[in-house]
Amino acid sequence: MERKKVTIAELKQKKAAGEKITMMTAYDYPTAVMVDQAGIDAVLIGDSLGMVMLGYDSTVPVTMDEMIHHCKAVRRGTKAGFIIGDMPFMSYQVSVEKAVENAGRFIKEAGCDSVKLEGGTEMAHVVNAIVKAGIPVCAHIGLTPQTATMLSGFKVQGKDAESARKLVQSAGALEDAGAFMIVMECIPSLLAAKITKELHIPTIGIGAGKDCDGQVLVYHDLTGLFERFTPKFVKQYVNLSSYIKEALMQFKAEVENGVFPGPEHAFSMDEKEVDKI
Ligand code: KIV
Numbered sequence: 001m002e003r004k005k006v007t008i009a010e011l012k013q014k015k016a017a018g019e020k021i022t023m024m025t026a027y028d029y030p031t032a033v034m035v036d037q038a039g040i041d042a043v044l045i046g047d048s049l050g051m052v053m054l055g056y057d058s059t060v061p062v063t064m065d066e067m068i069h070h071c072k073a074v075r076r077g078t079k080a081g082f083i084i085g086d087m088p089f090m091s092y093q094v095s096v097e098k099a100v101e102n103a104g105r106f107i108k109e110a111g112c113d114s115v116k117l118e119g120g121t122e123m124a125h126v127v128n129a130i131v132k133a134g135i136p137v138c139a140h141i142g143l144t145p146q147t148a149t150m151l152s153g154f155k156v157q158g159k160d161a162e163s164a165r166k167l168v169q170s171a172g173a174l175e176d177a178g179a180f181m182i183v184m185e186c187i188p189s190l191l192a193a194k195i196t197k198e199l200h201i202p203t204i205g206i207g208a209g210k211d212c213d214g215q216v217l218v219y220h221d222l223t224g225l226f227e228r229f230t231p232k233f234v235k236q237y238v239n240l241s242s243y244i245k246e247a248l249m250q251f252k253a254e255v256e257n258g259v260f261p262g263p264e265h266a267f268s269m270d271e272k273e274v275d276k277i
Pocket of ligand 1: 183
């Protein structure tokens with residue numbers, strides 16, 4: 001049976017009913033098709049694509065045009081999942097006007113259903129302006145990779161009472177600003193549980209324990225397609241890299257020793273026709 005398009009109301013309804021929400025990253029058409037067929041609720045075109053697809057050292061260099069290009073492909077492969085486009089570094093920090101304009105590109109050009117941006121209380125006015133323009137915003141707090149240097153690296157956030165209080169305040173401010181959902185990355189489970197309980201909007205955890213309203217992982221981490229490093233919070237469900245490398249080595253060997261292509265992979269022609277050439 002064809003799935004119906006997931007809506008914000010349904011995501012909120014899931015929280016209210018205590019049903020878990022699933023979110024997965026995707027960056028291209030074939031992945032989007034598989035994510036959609038798996039019945040995942042929301043698909044995030046994360047700026048993590050800078051690292052796992054484009055080979056950058058961090059998410060910082062990712063541009064608006066790169067994001068739009070990948071979002072369009074995911075849009076074409078997604079029938080039901082709620083699509084979230086990740087706003088890249090410096091696409092929403094320079095001015096509120098620029099933020100609204102860039103958020104609009106995700107919706108108008110790429111066909112996303114919403115955008116995501118990183119930051120706490122200091123970004124609430126930007127979230128509010130984008131929402132007022134009619135674009136749903138998913139917030140992202142805790143470890144915010146675009147500003148990891150400011151956080152002194154990729155570390156768990158909110159471990160002491162003071163920083164935890166700031167995250168609780170940020171979550172509240174972002175909800176008040178109109179965010180429809182909030183991603184919480186790399187924060188202690190107890191803090192994530194407290195925020196999840198206090199908010200009316202759904203929380204999606206990544207390295208934030210099991211008590212969030214839903215969970216997200218990076219597709220390349222879950223499938224073992226990114227080998228540079230694996231964060232502690234990742235569960236690798238399959239190691240596709242090893243299968244793919246094995247297939248590539250078999251192809252190389254079979255071409256080199258004449259096994260591939262066999263007659264079943266080739267096209268025939270009457271020999272008389274060859275003589276006439
Ligand atoms: O860019 C991304 O993939 C993300 C997720 C890790 C939440 O922001």
